[in-house]
Amino acid sequence: MKGTNLGEFEELVLLTIAALLEEAYSVAICDELEKTSGRSAKLGVVHAVLNRLEEKDMVESHLGEATKTRGGKRKRFYQVTNTGKEALIRSKEVRDELWSRIPQFTLKGI
Amino acid sequence: MKEKQFPNPPRWAERFLSWYCRPELLEDLQGDLNEYFDRNVRSRGARKARFIYVLDVLKFFRLYTIRKPKLVDLFINFFMLSSYIKTSRRNIVRNKLFSAINIFGLGVSMSVGLLMIAMLVDVYSYDRFHENHDRIYRLISRLEQNGHANSTYFATSSLDAGTSLKDHVNGVKDVAILRNGLSADFEINEQIIPLSGFWAGESFFEVFSFDLLQGNPATVLKDPFQIVLTEYAANKLFGTSDALGKTLLRDENEYLVAGIMKDPPIFSHFKFEVLGSLSTLDILDRDNTDLMKWDNVYNTWTYVLLDEKISPDRVKTDLDQFSATKDKTVENTHVELGLQPLGDIMIGESMGNQIGPTLGSTVLRIFLALTIVLLLSACFNYTNLSVARALSRTKEVGIRKTIGAFKSQIIGQFITESVIISLLALVFSFGLFLLLRPHFMSMESSLQQLLSLRLSPVLILCFVCFAIVIGIGAGLVPAISFSKISAIVAFRKLMNSPRASGISLRKVLTVFQYSISIIAITATLIIFKQYKHFIHYDLGFSTENILNIQLQGNGTELLKNELNQLSEVQDISESMLLSGIGHYSGVTMVNPNDPLDSATVYFNTVDENYLPLHDHTFLAGGNFHPKLVDSVETEVVVNQQVLKRFNISGGDAASAVGQVVKVDGKQLAIVGVIADFEYGKANNQTGKEVVLLYEKEQANYLNVKIQSEDLPATYAKLEAIWKKLDPVHPFEAQFYNQQIQDGFKGMQASVKIGGFLSLLVICIASIGLLGMVVFTTELRIKEVSIRKVMGSSEASLLTLLSKGFLFLLLIAAVIAIPSTYLFFNNILLPQMPNSVPLQFPEMFLGSFAVLLLALLMIVSQTLKVARTNPAEVLNRE
Numbered sequence: 001m002k003g004t005n006l007g008e009f010e011e012l013v014l015l016t017i018a019a020l021l022e023e024a025y026s027v028a029i030c031d032e033l034e035k036t037s038g039r040s041a042k043l044g045v046v047h048a049v050l051n052r053l054e055e056k057d058m059v060e061s062h063l064g065e066a067t068k069t070r071g072g073k074r075k076r077f078y079q080v081t082n083t084g085k086e087a088l089i090r091s092k093e094v095r096d097e098l099w100s101r102i103p104q105f106t107l108k109g110i
Numbered sequence: 111m112k113e114k115q116f117p118n119p120p121r122w123a124e125r126f127l128s129w130y131c132r133p134e135l136l137e138d139l140q141g142d143l144n145e146y147f148d149r150n151v152r153s154r155g156a157r158k159a160r161f162i163y164v165l166d167v168l169k170f171f172r173l174y175t176i177r178k179p180k181l182v183d184l185f186i187n188f189f190m191l192s193s194y195i196k197t198s199r200r201n202i203v204r205n206k207l208f209s210a211i212n213i214f215g216l217g218v219s220m221s222v223g224l225l226m227i228a229m230l231v232d233v234y235s236y237d238r239f240h241e242n243h244d245r246i247y248r249l250i251s252r253l254e255q256n257g258h259a260n261s262t263y264f265a266t267s268s269l270d271a272g273t274s275l276k277d278h279v280n281g282v283k284d285v286a287i288l289r290n291g292l293s294a295d296f297e298i299n300e301q302i303i304p305l306s307g308f309w310a311g312e313s314f315f316e317v318f319s320f321d322l323l324q325g326n327p328a329t330v331l332k333d334p335f336q337i338v339l340t341e342y343a344a345n346k347l348f349g350t351s352d353a354l355g356k357t358l359l360r361d362e363n364e365y366l367v368a369g370i371m372k373d374p375p376i377f378s379h380f381k382f383e384v385l386g387s388l389s390t391l392d393i394l395d396r397d398n399t400d401l402m403k404w405d406n407v408y409n410t411w412t413y414v415l416l417d418e419k420i421s422p423d424r425v426k427t428d429l430d431q432f433s434a435t436k437d438k439t440v441e442n443t444h445v446e447l448g449l450q451p452l453g454d455i456m457i458g459e460s461m462g463n464q465i466g467p468t469l470g471s472t473v474l475r476i477f478l479a480l481t482i483v484l485l486l487s488a489c490f491n492y493t494n495l496s497v498a499r500a501l502s503r504t505k506e507v508g509i510r511k512t513i514g515a516f517k518s519q520i521i522g523q524f525i526t527e528s529v530i531i532s533l534l535a536l537v538f539s540f541g542l543f544l545l546l547r548p549h550f551m552s553m554e555s556s557l558q559q560l561l562s563l564r565l566s567p568v569l570i571l572c573f574v575c576f577a578i579v580i581g582i583g584a585g586l587v588p589a590i591s592f593s594k595i596s597a598i599v600a601f602r603k604l605m606n607s608p609r610a611s612g613i614s615l616r617k618v619l620t621v622f623q624y625s626i627s628i629i630a631i632t633a634t635l636i637i638f639k640q641y642k643h644f645i646h647y648d649l650g651f652s653t654e655n656i657l658n659i660q661l662q663g664n665g666t667e668l669l670k671n672e673l674n675q676l677s678e679v680q681d682i683s684e685s686m687l688l689s690g691i692g693h694y695s696g697v698t699m700v701n702p703n704d705p706l707d708s709a710t711v712y713f714n715t716v717d718e719n720y721l722p723l724h725d726h727t728f729l730a731g732g733n734f735h736p737k738l739v740d741s742v743e744t745e746v747v748v749n750q751q752v753l754k755r756f757n758i759s760g761g762d763a764a765s766a767v768g769q770v771v772k773v774d775g776k777q778l779a780i781v782g783v784i785a786d787f788e789y790g791k792a793n794n795q796t797g798k799e800v801v802l803l804y805e806k807e808q809a810n811y812l813n814v815k816i817q818s819e820d821l822p823a824t825y826a827k828l829e830a831i832w833k834k835l836d837p838v839h840p841f842e843a844q845f846y847n848q849q850i851q852d853g854f855k856g857m858q859a860s861v862k863i864g865g866f867l868s869l870l871v872i873c874i875a876s877i878g879l880l881g882m883v884v885f886t887t888e889l890r891i892k893e894v895s896i897r898k899v900m901g902s903s904e905a906s907l908l909t910l911l912s913k914g915f916l917f918l919l920l921i922a923a924v925i926a927i928p929s930t931y932l933f934f935n936n937i938l939l940p941q942m943p944n945s946v947p948l949q950f951p952e953m954f955l956g957s958f959a960v961l962l963l964a965l966l967m968i969v970s971q972t973l974k975v976a977r978t979n980p981a982e983v984l985n986r987e
Contacts, residue, residue: 026142043142044166048172063137063138071140075138
């Protein structure tokens with residue numbers, strides 16, 4: 001196991017899963033990522049990340065009901081586990097801590 | 111379920127995905143891809159969506175999605191192997207005829223394959239013994255004069271480039287220079303021993319990894335008049351290899367043996383007996399102003415050791431700059447320099463001035479192509495016969511499947527069988543290989559120097575791998591087609607399956623084999639005809655009963671006197687070179703009508719006996735007038751083309767006689783005009799304008815006209831005389847006609863190889879056909895019997911059975927003959943001057959023979975079936 005540290009993209013995906021609540025499956029995650037971050041998210045990349053997050057026990061998944069739209073194939077829905085939540089909170093704390101130390105931060109002179 | 115009107119993703123991509131993907135990930139992935147596909151269909155259209163789907167499927171092929179191979183499956187296959195082998199053995203033994211046909215056919219073609227592999231292994235091991243072989247490059251050069259560039263590179267480059275390269279070009283670590291001209295007679299204790307070798311620069315042993323046994327590699331070739339001997343040469347000279355510090359004489363100069371080295375290995379592209387220090391030339395050739403000229407690119411081979419991690423392309427740009435600055439030292443000349451990797455020398459493109467014999471990529475490619483065709487043909491036989499035997503095997507496959515065999519196990523079974531057959535064929539072909547090897551090597555004298563074809567563990571391993579590959583290749587198609595048969599179909603369609611399955615494939619393969627056979631035999635016959643034509647070509651002078659003796663530096667007078675004593679010797683003449691066998695030498699001639707126009711004409715220097723002895727036809731004027739040795743040259747004989755080229759007297763021979771022309775800076779009067787003759791080679795257009803100059807006692811050859819009943823005895827007499835006068839050099843003499851034949855040795859070799867290979871191809875095609883005929887006729891034996899009972903005649907049965915095969919042969923002939931004709935008539939022969947046009951016999955004789963052979967087989971087999979007693983056949987039921 002690579003440890004519990006989150007990569008930047010992993011964190012984004014994890015957050016997106018959390019934000020999507022009950023509707024978090026691969027294609028929806030991709031779309032949401034594109035919408036919020038503005039950069040294109042490739043399905044293959046997202047899949048790989050989801051697979052890795054599951055290996056790290058940060059998400060769990062279950063298959064949904066079969067629908068007509070996906071050629072009869074079921075969706076795999078993801079949910080953030082407690083480990084995942086912990087990791088998210090910790091990385092937020094690290095950031096907040098660092099932010100709080102910066103006295104003032106303006107886009108001066110750029 | 112999908113809606114019907116909606117386009118679907120490509121089926122094969124879907125299948126591929128479900129084949130490689132882990133089952134637990136599969137459904138989700140498929141769903142995602144489907145969803146994207148639907149979206150893309152709407153936004154970008156069906157075609158683009160399909161393309162993206164395929165791309166995505168390929169992109170998802172990642173470590174975490176791939177199904178892990180099941181260990182259990184592997185184990186089962188492993189345990190089943192013994193069963194496969196047992197069944198295969200039974201099958202091979204049961205069908206003796208088919209096994210024999212397969213083993214023989216594969217074996218015959220594989221023996222050629224083995225030869226090919228042995229040759230490739232040899233060729234690719236050339237120069238590998240040098241430690242830095244991947245960093246050594248040969249400096250090659252191409253001359254461009256007055257904007258007219260040579261088409262090919264020379265393997266040589268100028269001595270100037272070799273010596274100053276290191277200072278002007280970045281990335282060059284070391285340079286080894288070899289220069290010809292060292293080969294000569296060495297003298298030791300009054301004994302004369304000829305040795306061959308090169309002048310070599312002092313870094314020779316830094317660049318190359320030859321084994322220096324005695325002496326310091328850094329200094330052995332440093333000082334003038336130092337030489338390094340190979341063990342062989344040292345033994346020849348001193349009777350011992352411990353010769354360090356001894357001296358020997360060459361051309362009245364004393365040389366010191368500064369080093370002893372091991373003989374160069376057989377897989378070195380240049381071979382030598384002695385190396386002399388290049389610095390000697392600074393003293394010997396002190397007065398030679400041409401030595402260091404930039405465009406004197408003919409006598410020096412330069413090998414460059416590049417720094418590690420520098421690309422030859424980078425060096426090439428430096429080289430271009432270097433040659434651009436050097437070009438200024440000579441007029442109107444550009445020398446293009448290039449680097450040739452050491453490994454490319456043996457098999458690379460053909461170049462002028464090679465340092466030793468090379469194989470050349472063309473020969474290798476042709477041989478490779480022929481071998482592959484041959485192997486394919488043999489594999490087709492196997493495929494053909496196996497597919498044809500489908501009837502008996504279908505039942506077997508059906509039962510196996512019913513019991514529970516997987517597809518992979520059926521494939522395993524059939525592949526095992528074909529691999530076993532090809533391994534048996536390997537044993538057979540190995541015997542053939544040992545048998546063929548000496549014949550192959552003796553086909554061309556240079557092959558013996560180039561290749562060893564020696565057996566080694568690596569080679570044997572290659573052979574076995576090769577056999578396995580062939581086995582898999584031959585067995586794959588039948589194995590897959592058998593594995594597809596489902597158990598139910600196997601039992602239900604028992605009776606018609608052999609005719610329905612793969613019939614078109616079999617036909618195509620048979621046609622292919624016979625087309626190849628006909629093409630091979632026809633091509634061989636055509637080349638044979640050309641070869642015969644060229645060696646009997648009318649060169650424009652007589653070569654009958656003329657023995658050419660290489661003088662090897664001896665004076666002519668003594669030898670001529672001795673030879674004239676023999677009653678068999680009719681006449682003797684002297685010449686510098688021999689016409690008609692590919693010797694060339696050029697000289698500048700000035701146009702008498704226009705002093706500014708000068709051109710290279712080809713020449714030969716001869717004595718007054720030469721022209722009558724060779725029966726040259728005089729159009730006007732006459733022979734040279736005999737003169738004393740060393741008298742001033744005044745006369746020249748020219749051929750018609752010279753008159754035409756310079757427009758001398760409007761090309762009129764009679765009035766040209768007496769005119770004075772300037773050749774090689776000398777004013778010479780034309781004494782005779784001779785008819786055009788072949789100066790170079792009959793199949794070469796170079797050397798049309800020829801002048802003959804008069805010179806005595808400077809010849810390289812004696813042309814001896816012999817009148818004798820017993821030529822070998824006369825030859826022995828001449829040899830005895832030679833031995834008496836020159837005990838050192840062996841007697842080098844050959845009859846003119848033999849030399850002309852040797853000039854076309856390449857053609858002769860291709861006739862031999864072509865003949866042998868086409869024989870094999872025909873052989874394989876024939877036994878393949880035999881197998882097919884035997885099988886199909888036996889299948890129809892019941893039908894034939896019933897027809898016979900009903901009153902059919904033998905003749906009509908014969909046509910019934912052989913009709914199909916004859917049709918195939920006809921198609922093969924229709925494909926093969928015109929394509930061969932077009933290839934030779936439009937592509938090959940136009941490139942070959944003076945060739946004979948294609949004629950009826952060589953175009954059709956070969957195919958006729960092949961077809962006759964095939965017909966014989968078909969008829970004999972079908973006749974056997976047609977003659978069987980119907981009662982016996984029908985009784986069996």
